[in-house]
Amino acid sequence: MPFLLLFLSCNSNDKKQENKISESKSTAINPDDPLLDTIQKQTFNYFWEGAEPHSGLARERLHMDDVYPTSPKNTVTTGGSGFGMMALLVGIKRGYVTREEALSRFEKMVDFLEKADRFHGAWPHWLNGETGKVVPFSKKDTGGDLVETAFLIQGMLTVKEYFKNGNAQEKQLAHKIDQLWRGVEWDWYTKGENVLYWHWSPTDNWDMNFPIGGYNECLIMYVLAAASPTHPISKEVYDQGWALNGKIISKDSLYDIPLVLNYYENEDADIGPMFWAHYSYLGLNPKGLKDQYADYWQLVQNQAKIHHAYAVENPKNFKGYGDSLWGMSSSYSVNGYDAHRPGNDLGVITPTAALASFPYTPNESMKMLHYLYTEQDSLIGKYGPYDAFSLEDNWFVPRYLAIDQGPITIMIENYRSGMLWNLFMQNEDVKRGLDKLGFTYAN
Template identity: 45%
Template sequence: MIPSTLQAPDFPANVRELDDEALLDIVQRQTARYFWEGAHPVSGLARDRQKTTGAPANDLAAIGGSGFGIMAIIVAVERGWIDRTAALCRLQRMLDFLESSPRYHGVFPHFINGRTGATIPFRRKDDGADLVETTFLFQGLICAREYFAGMATEEARLRHSVNALLSQAEWNWFTRGARQLMWHWSPNHGWAMDSPIRGWNECMLTFVLAAGSTRHPIDPGIYHEGFAGGSDFRNGRDHYGIVLPLGMDFGGPLFFSQYSFCGLDPRGLSDRYADYWQQNLRHTQINYRHCVRNPHNHLGYGPDCWGLTASHGPRGFIASAPDRDFGVITPSAALSSFPYAPGEAMRALRGFLTKPRNRIWGRFGFVDAFCEPRNWYSRTYLAINQGPIIAMIENHRTGLLWRLFMGAPEVRRGLARLGFTSQHLDTSTSAQGPRAAAGMAPLGCT
């Protein structure tokens, strides 16, 4: 039985009784339950989605979502919510399961069966390797390897398992012999998805890890000619009084500035194309200003209710953005923006808590999305939205995950090879694992 050690106290009726730090504690801790007690009971991987009430048997495990879940577990250990030994047991169980699961040139699919490890097709022809979802899994695994840096046998074994998975990813094979990286490959349909990874989007981290690989690196020119070489990569236009350096008009959904940057520290990170702190800051502010100005007059929008990204909606899954605004607010969009807009994000957090409490908040934190014009509140949580809430709030509070990830040798090597500058490249020392949570009785393997 998985112990529910992460359960946080519910919010008081008058949320103003809590100071900001106490409020963030509750949000992070409750949301982390998604990845601890809500994990698949066999593999320990993150289920792709869960219901707000008790869910039936659900074997759909998300590879990228599991990477964000690993980061959530690290935060929970660091904050003393989970025993370090219990976390090591859980993570090793996940690693053992992943090692025995099908991969395609060392790359995982989007979904796998959390009970058997079998590939579950995302779409008809998307039944093999997904390079981007694997990137997000590796982001979490690298953080775990850097955090559990002790001499104990269990920590050494975890590091060995992580390194084995990383070394087997054939990044250069996914160039298809050209100056690009392909997102998908199928053992049944080959390259039929025909999806070269071009920016600006959530995929920059894929190129960093591919360039930094020890055994199967890509040529740096593939980043410049492939990801950054498209006609839609640069922007430079004014949106709500803000000039956006890169990407589509109005910036696109906010996960562009969040998924890769749960680990990549954008502070002082730049290359020949952009300062990525400014890119993400401006992207966030455009999204915020759109919701405040509310040109479509959607009910509920304002400075205490904003955030457009990919989520569930009244009519299915949607990718919301200022130029594709369906009236659906996703709490993760604002809450994962704490590093970029702390005041605006805190106001949104408190604003969300003025909504009907039993419809917006539950066993795993805030629901995935809501649409007040339709009086609709999601009855589900989504792994790839819940995970960044924990990671990005922690980066805002302590910089923990940024410090771990940016200290990893393959990350530093990839950034250097691609021509990035960063404060993390100024020293040859690697990040060491922070303190272990102290004073807790062991919970045993879970």
Template identity: 50%
Template sequence: MTPDPMPDDTALLDEVQRRTFGYFWDFAHPVSGLARDRARSADDPGDDTMAVGGSGFGVMAIVVAVARGWVTRAGALERLLVMTGFLERADRFHGVFPHFMDGATGKAIPFGPLDDGGDLVETAYLMQGLLTARQYFDGPGSAEAELRARIDRLWRAVEWSWHTRGGEPVLYWHWSPAHGWAMNHQVRGWNECLIAYVLAAGAPDCAVDPAAYHRGWAGGSEFRNGRRYHGIALPLGPDYGGPLFFAHYSFLGLDPRGLVDRHADYWAQNLAHVRIHEAHGRLNPGGFAGYGADCWGLTASDDDRGYAAHDPANDRGVVSPTAAVSSLPYWPEAAMRAIRHFRFGLGGRAWGRWGFVDAFNESVDWFAPTFLAIDQGPIVCMIENHRSGLPWRLFMSAPEVRRGLLRLGFSSPALGG
């Protein structure tokens, strides 16, 4: 019997995107429509723990699905109206959503003993998705107008300036009505949080001063780097760049092509980060099974010991498919090698009901049974940014995003400069 021919790149990307999108469409919570934090197995019916940031990624994935013809515009609009209606009734703290919430009731689910209130960064990811949807659903019909109005209300309610603790030149990640600022976690870079500062600077209400970005975000001890790893110069971030979600979460919507400010060129930053991870996999200094030019990419994910933020400086032998797959816009050739390997080179063990499993460690013959919203979402959106640039184009068209970038001193072809 002649084996089926290997799909070409277009067909393979179609398959990966569409299968992964199912996580946000078919596995969404039946009451809220929001994204469940995780599926614990291929046949997991799901629970009530909703991921706020992952739901923002899911909103962007729904926009992609309409553009690709996987769902109808009317069907997507109906789902988004359910989601935004639920969000308007859900727990918020000075307009800021918690990290997790109950998908049936909208009540906050504590992420930790002191983290039971507002999570500014997860809220930023949610707003990134909602603003993208607002820009896409721009038609004259009453349902599209209602969706835009709901998104505007949710967006305008976020009190970004509250998270400066009275005007300090930095954002704080968490606030709780029971514990106040006890978490005491300042949002300083370089990491996954750039989007929070852009939105905070561009907000129509409760915007923050640009000093918070330049003195707070860019004033962290791990912001500037300038050293070389595997011969690759890294402008920003910790040694070896950190987990690859740094190059993904904020850049589902922020277009890094030509995005420059006084601190860095963000395309150069993210490409260097990806190249360091590819080189780490290819050179395999830890001698882990499976690593190579077609098997690389470390990020936050489940692993055989629990959950961790994996990177070349904290390597447990765990490869997370989302890391390389979501890097497709930065280095298509290397990412496609990895996508083909994950899909066809591992005996099918890395491929499941909702696309690629969360992670695997061949050194201990472990493949995750799980799928996570924050890992599946970037796959759909970053593949689309490579293919059409749609999420980038929509998000960068929002007047508030443009205002935020300009107030912080960014230039970009998308801004006309």
């Protein structure tokens, strides 16, 4: 059914486009449903057709209403571009583009990244897609962003593995990626301490002051930092900085499902937004991944199960929540951009939360996919499901974010074939990093 545009209104973070949403019941579908192909192609096209044309990188956001109040349309996201690189590999596998077409795009992306602003080897969160210059993410966030760099490197190393044994042109691309990987000064971002810091700015130095410890979306950063062949961190940085000398371990449960790790320090048992179970695990395979602190498959699968159980219980009685409508993450919302989770539930569902969880909860994720495409198709646009919606407030926004669309393409492929997991996990540097940190993992 076509959507009915009602009105545009402003809030403190962004303009919102308000739309009516239909109400209906959903049913489960077969795991082999062709909707998997449909949504993978649509979300892939965010990074193919919707890419910033000069750089080939992923636009931070695409607004189908063409209103960009917070950042220019030519702003590209480094982390989201790492996701986009992995999505392009899915495009080759699924026949959306040829290997040669994708190679040409990868060359454009990597050539741009070679010339773009870097700070001790780390790229900023945002770049101008035409000039390669930093676009401030916030007032003092004007330099290197080690977390976004990790997401980008995760994607680049996956591409390297795909092309490293190819023809001369493909091997040259793999070599260029390897040089960029070797240039990231992970150890410098410790400031000489046993913890990694998120940001450094040439104008504001370490003023952002964000040491990264305790569980969140950043596990991949510590793994890559340990894996670096040129600027590695020690295991002590991981144990003391990330794992907080063991305090990261949780004995709590929600819905009789173990949390495994603490999501928030000094708070009662709570669960994080679902992107914490996605971003680090687009290439890093949680199946069989264990260390002294966690079984990571149990961790991420349990997080998805808790989000689903919360929606079924629906303690706040929000309209529509249930077995086929679930999952919260960072996204647009009725109050602007927000990080949604059971402890911060505004009645907003973010489709990527359930749809990027296919490897963890295939039945529950399939029900959500079926519900969206058969019962709520006003929520579907050119590049797949829109970023967020609320049946409670009768609202959705016809806009997309790279960091939400990319995990859908990638994690559905990991569910279907394991492609991205297999490529990333075969990288020899990654294996050495995991070994160094004391992980066991599937070979």
